[in-house]
Amino acid sequence: MTTRALHVRTYRTGALGLPVVLLHGFPFDSRMWDDVGPLLTGAGPVLAVDLPGLGESSDPSSSEASLDIAADQVAAALGDLGIRRAVVAGLSMGGYVALALLDRHPGLVAGLGLLDTKSTVDDPGARANRLRLADEVEDSGTVAAVRPMAAAVLGETSRAAQSDLERRLEALIDEQPPAGVAWSQRAMAARPDRTEVLTRFAGPALVLVGDEDRVTPRATAEHMASSLSDVRLVVVPRAGHLSAIENPGAVADAVAELVRRADLRETGARPT
Numbered sequence: 411m412t413t414r415a416l417h418v419r420t421y422r423t424g425a426l427g428l429p430v431v432l433l434h435g436f437p438f439d440s441r442m443w444d445d446v447g448p449l450l451t452g453a454g455p456v457l458a459v460d461l462p463g464l465g466e467s468s469d470p471s472s473s474e475a476s477l478d479i480a481a482d483q484v485a486a487a488l489g490d491l492g493i494r495r496a497v498v499a500g501l502s503m504g505g506y507v508a509l510a511l512l513d514r515h516p517g518l519v520a521g522l523g524l525l526d527t528k529s530t531v532d533d534p535g536a537r538a539n540r541l542r543l544a545d546e547v548e549d550s551g552t553v554a555a556v557r558p559m560a561a562a563v564l565g566e567t568s569r570a571a572q573s574d575l576e577r578r579l580e581a582l583i584d585e586q587p588p589a590g591v592a593w594s595q596r597a598m599a600a601r602p603d604r605t606e607v608l609t610r611f612a613g614p615a616l617v618l619v620g621d622e623d624r625v626t627p628r629a630t631a632e633h634m635a636s637s638l639s640d641v642r643l644v645v646v647p648r649a650g651h652l653s654a655i656e657n658p659g660a661v662a663d664a665v666a667e668l669v670r671r672a673d674l675r676e677t678g679a680r681p682t
């Protein structure tokens with residue numbers, strides 16, 4: 411019996427269109443997509459993956475902390491499901507993994523969604539902070555050190571008008587295994603600049619950013635968009651860094667439009 415390293419959540423089954431694969435942000439799991447997944451229109455399956463060590467996926471601590479490993483595990487999990495080509499959309503850390511997937515498994519990516527993320531590396535201070543937090547989480551055996559992210563990722567509008575969202579994010583964070591949280595921080599700290607990977611991608615792309623995102627603001631989205639050849643840049647109103655839960659309708663519309671563009675491209679490419 412094969413044991414899958416990564417847990418895959420299914421929002422919709424379907425065989426007539428490209429699969430959509432959603433990759434979540436940190437320190438959450440695939441449930442971060444619960445408001446968007448069911449809204450996605452199209453004819454293919456809609457799936458969301460728990461990245462290594464988070465949600466129901468297995469503990470990656472015995473392997474080097476690297477988003478390359480995360481990307482290889484996503485490709486393997488999709489391969490197990492018979493998926494060789496998909497629209498891949500990642501939010502923040504999920505975007506870093508989507509970029510690693512594009513770099514290492516380019517044939518898999520029929521359409522690319524980069525949401526509230528960036529293609530560049532952290533500055534030395536941010537990297538040191540990640541490593542400090544990883545040690546703190548590991549030493550304490552709790553995720554308390556990353557709990558404040560629940561408030562930090564939300565935009566001003568959500569914090570003022572949707573106080574339930576902060577509680578919901580805290581509950582999600584509290585359920586993450588400390589080993590997976592520490593591994594993810596170290597993996598993000600080690601990631602390379604992948605802007606150049608974007609210049610090699612000729613397929614349809616979406617770059618999306620919440621207009622109140624303070625973690626990866628609009629300038630980082632514009633930087634990625636300027637490196638892509640077939641791109642739509644979408645700025646989501648009334649959303650911060652977690653646009654997928656702050657304004658899920660707008661995010662679902664933008665991802666569905668990416669899927670339509672990718673489906674058209676695939677159909678056009680098919681020999682008649």
Ligand code: MLT
Pocket residue numbers: 434435436437501502503504563598625651
């Ligand atoms: C996320 O939302 O995934 C995080 O903000 C990513 C990061 O820490 O860079």
